[in-house]
Amino acid sequence: MKTKSESRSEGKGGHRESYFWPEPPADGMLTITGPEARHISRVMRHEVGSVIGVVDGAGGEHQVELTAVRADRVAGCVLADTKRAREPGHRVAIAQAVLKGDHLAQVCAQATELGVSRVIPFLSARTVGRLSPAKLERLRGVSLAALKSSTRTVLPTIDAPVGFGELANRAREFDQVLVAYEDETGAGLGTALKRDAESVLIVVGPEGGFEPEEIGVLKGAGAVPFSLGPRRLRAETAAIAAVTMALGLLGDLG
């Protein structure tokens, strides 16, 4: 029989809600303090004996049976551990030009849900707006919330914003780099994507698109331009569409 708190902790589809605690267990016991302890004890109202799933953001997930529940401190013994449960088999990352308003937060949230490994915000010639340290922290918070709602176990890295030259450097860390370019009338992502790539970086420009010279710099770093078709997509739609297509083509979306 399910206890009341266990029923509460089950999300739709029978998955439990995940909790986040980056520190490892000690002697088979996990202790959680601060706001996450309050969330577990007061908001989700778990009690002694409840079994909760706790992810460390680096792929580890612990099933924890609670042995002590206080508002500011929750502790329990680890019943089982898994690694990288529900994670994609490939590292798909997105380099997204800084966007106006809240659009970069939307990209971070949805890309995290879908399964990206990393978000690299960058500045380019036509970038409007900027990414302050406070905004960057907010993006990381948005991504953490998406990790929990999506029941992921790996928290994507959200890099501090980089200039265009540094973007070209980071591109070299990936097996394949693909850049969404609306002047590209040729290959779609289905043609451009190498199916044996283990890591893929998708680059999406700002609202005003790339300068032709910027495409040249990215090509020089090995990037392959691709088209998302004849319709003009907003940057945040292009980002999510490209991430979806790449993960789908690599077999990581069902």
Next chain:
Amino acid sequence: MKTKSESRSEGKGGHRESYFWPEPPADGMLTITGPEARHISRVMRHEVGSVIGVVDGAGGEHQVELTAVRADRVAGCVLADTKRAREPGHRVAIAQAVLKGDHLAQVCAQATELGVSRVIPFLSARTVGRLSPAKLERLRGVSLAALKSSTRTVLPTIDAPVGFGELANRAREFDQVLVAYEDETGAGLGTALKRDAESVLIVVGPEGGFEPEEIGVLKGAGAVPFSLGPRRLRAETAAIAAVTMALGLLGDLG
């Protein structure tokens, strides 16, 4: 040489911004009044001699050379007509359960950009929130704005919200009906989608998902459940991911 107003009217990637006027030309002349005339004359500052692209939302697009420009009335002669330029070759529609807050507007905007033919909002057992006539009008406005920004020529139909029984009826209008179901651990969209379907309806539930009985009703109407993978996607992310994958697999996204 480009006139100032022509340069202004060119969006990124060299596409011009589209204007919307549903009425047909008469004797080779198109006359636009009201807010769209004001937008063309005052905001975009087109002048006599400018050539603008005007779409009728039903697939027609006219290249119009302006012969008269006033704040409340713009007229010009039609130089050329095209049909269904930049439109997908398939009708991909989305039936989306009514969502809380602004999420249905986000789905309408992004689905329009990507190329859907129709959005069918519906109510189900776990639907939270409602879709008032005023909100429905707003969704149609959001979709029209997305048509213009994406340079589409066909304006998607946004149906008035329907109950679950009527949704099952409308499903019969499509060659294939696919329902995103997170308890589905089997086929992904790549397996479930019939490549020879000319029209596809994708059904996505509310935040809390479907009741198992609802999946039964949809299956009875011929729907095929599919999985978007082991991560839990928010409804609006699932909707855009599924639309992207379907259009991509059918060859309509580059």
